[in-house]
Amino acid sequence: xxxxxxxxxxxxxxxxxxxxxxxxxxxxxxxxxxxxxxxxxxxxxxxxxxxxxxxxxxxxxxxxxxxxxxxxxxxxxxxxxxxxxxxxxxxxxxxxxxxxxxxxxxxxxxxxxxxxxxxxxxxxxxxxxxxxxxxxxxxxxxxxxxxxxxxxxx
Amino acid sequence: xxxxxxxxxxxxxxxxxxxxxxxxxxxxxxxxxxxxxxxxxxxxxxxxxxxxxxxxxxxxxxxxxxxxxxxxxxxxxxxxxxxxxxxxxxxxxxxxxxxxxxxxxxxxxxxxxxxxxxxxxxxxxxxxxxxxxxxxxxxxxxxxxxxxxxxxxxxxxxxxxxxxxxxxxxxxxxxxxxxxxxxxxxxxxxxxxxxxxxxxxxxxxxxxxxxxxxxxxxxxxxxxxxxxxxxxxxxxxxxxxxxxxxxxxxxxxxxxxxxxxxxxxxxxxxxxxxxxxxxxxxxxxxxxxxxxxxxxxxxxxxxxxxxxxxxxxxxxxxxxxxxxxxxxxxxxxxxxxxxxxxxxxxxxxxxxxxxxxxxxxxxxxx
Numbered sequence: 001x002x003x004x005x006x007x008x009x010x011x012x013x014x015x016x017x018x019x020x021x022x023x024x025x026x027x028x029x030x031x032x033x034x035x036x037x038x039x040x041x042x043x044x045x046x047x048x049x050x051x052x053x054x055x056x057x058x059x060x061x062x063x064x065x066x067x068x069x070x071x072x073x074x075x076x077x078x079x080x081x082x083x084x085x086x087x088x089x090x091x092x093x094x095x096x097x098x099x100x101x102x103x104x105x106x107x108x109x110x111x112x113x114x115x116x117x118x119x120x121x122x123x124x125x126x127x128x129x130x131x132x133x134x135x136x137x138x139x140x141x142x143x144x145x146x147x148x149x150x151x152x153x154x
Numbered sequence: 155x156x157x158x159x160x161x162x163x164x165x166x167x168x169x170x171x172x173x174x175x176x177x178x179x180x181x182x183x184x185x186x187x188x189x190x191x192x193x194x195x196x197x198x199x200x201x202x203x204x205x206x207x208x209x210x211x212x213x214x215x216x217x218x219x220x221x222x223x224x225x226x227x228x229x230x231x232x233x234x235x236x237x238x239x240x241x242x243x244x245x246x247x248x249x250x251x252x253x254x255x256x257x258x259x260x261x262x263x264x265x266x267x268x269x270x271x272x273x274x275x276x277x278x279x280x281x282x283x284x285x286x287x288x289x290x291x292x293x294x295x296x297x298x299x300x301x302x303x304x305x306x307x308x309x310x311x312x313x314x315x316x317x318x319x320x321x322x323x324x325x326x327x328x329x330x331x332x333x334x335x336x337x338x339x340x341x342x343x344x345x346x347x348x349x350x351x352x353x354x355x356x357x358x359x360x361x362x363x364x365x366x367x368x369x370x371x372x373x374x375x376x377x378x379x380x381x382x383x384x385x386x387x388x389x390x391x392x393x394x395x396x397x398x399x400x401x402x403x404x405x406x407x408x409x410x411x412x413x414x415x416x417x418x419x420x421x422x423x424x425x426x427x428x429x430x431x432x433x434x435x436x437x438x439x440x441x442x443x444x445x446x447x448x449x450x451x452x453x454x455x456x457x458x459x460x461x462x463x464x465x466x467x468x469x470x471x472x473x474x475x476x477x478x479x480x481x482x483x484x485x486x487x488x489x490x491x492x493x494x495x496x497x498x499x500x501x502x503x504x505x506x507x508x509x510x511x512x513x514x515x516x517x518x519x520x
Binding site: 013021049058059064071074090132135138 | 202204207208209210213236239241242243244245246247248250251254255256257264265269270271272296297298299300302303304308310316321322323324330332344345346348349352362386387389391393394395397398399400401402403405407409426428430431432473477518
């Protein structure tokens with residue numbers, strides 16, 4: 001059983017990866033550059049590109065079945081102060097995944113985590129929400145309003 | 155029979171050089187970029203990802219460029235590339251009920267929760283060629299609507315409330331056979347059939363789906379729902395603390411609703427065919443759902459009378475990389491086979507002439 005602190009670390013890690021992997025690569029690169037952190041690190045594992053076999057479910061909620069693969073890249077890094085970070089994302093952009101692993105490593109320290117949360121993850125989350133909201137509003141504008149043709153004979 | 159032949163190296167080298175030149179075309183015209191293909195030929199990219207069975211827009215765009223727009227050749231390239239990559243494992247099943255909808259329509263309910271959203275569709279266009287596009291135009295900014303609505307629930311869930319439709323079925327504990335890992339063995343589980351159909355050739359599945367509508371395994375289909383949009387992909391990675399979202403993919407899902415007169419075991423109710431494919435590939439998802447339903451004939455106690463109900467026929471011929479490989483191999487040198495057949499036919503003709511000769515003589519004599 002993991003204790004609460006460990007659970008929190010794992011939870012933070014998952015939240016971070018979810019944000020970094022869903023952010024637009026361009027916005028991610030720009031925000032990372034603006035952050036002005038560029039620590040030295042060594043690669044522990046990878047970066048390795050491989051396949052993740054994607055599963056769906058029959059009817060949307062039934063038995064799982066694989067319906068195709070996606071490329072994914074993973075990497076593990078170690079900073080000079082021995083903080084270790086991991087990352088995995090869809091696609092083959094090793095540079096982006098490596099930066100994500102460095103961010104993961106940095107976040108093992110509370111001060112760095114605070115800075116990254118507020119100056120990188122918060123704006124990234126905002127940009128994801130904004131992009132989704134725009135698309136959703138564009139789709140909503142194509143919603144059909146039915147009206148019944150009133151036929152005469154009254 | 156295949157006999158190794160040497161020779162033609164120079165010809166092959168020059169042919170490939172010529173191919174590269176013809177692929178580039180007139181060099182005074184700007185070269186296509188992968189971003190252009192991915193962004194402006196997006197549905198071609200979707201088809202290559204779906205039938206190449208690899209979600210990677212950039213690779214699919216590269217394949218289309220390399221294949222000069224021959225999509226089956228592009229699919230072949232993507233499949234070949236796939237085999238060079240290590241396999242990390244399976245994702246968690248994607249949750250299509252949480253899809254970020256770009257389109258959602260139903261042909262069975264007009265006023266369903268969440269509404270009908272047409273999205274970027276060709277439907278209701280007049281199919282008139284647009285000379286404006288030939289000139290290059292800047293499209294209008296898309297309209298936006300910020301009206302809040304309820305979540306778009308699945309149409310199958312609406313029918314399920316009345317018990318009028320079969321459920322999604324139970325998820326079994328066993329792992330279904332994966333056609334990318336183990337050779338297919340008939341009869342197949344429905345899961346395995348769906349995996350094969352999802353990467354199957356759009357044209358082949360379309361024709362089979364069409365055949366069911368025309369009476370070859372008629373099953374009265376309605377589009378319960380088609381939805382297109384992005385779904386989150388989660389992967390279990392222990393180093394990242396468990397199941398973690400590693401990105402999103404765009405998929406098209408089709409729930410086909412079909413009449414079913416009932417059997418000894420089940421009362422009359424609606425049954426379903428299911429389609430799930432990469433990208434915006436509505437025709438493919440619908441065709442897949444029609445074929446899925448037709449292939450359930452055995453399970454639902456229906457007579458198997460039509461090609462679309464014949465699992466071995468459908469699944470064995472749905473893969474266009476296998477199909478094109480076997481058909482196109484016919485153009486490779488078969489000189490030795492043909493020499494053998496030529497000898498055989500000459501001998502048969504000689505025998506034929508010899509055996510018919512006495513009769514002719516006899517007739518002449520008479």
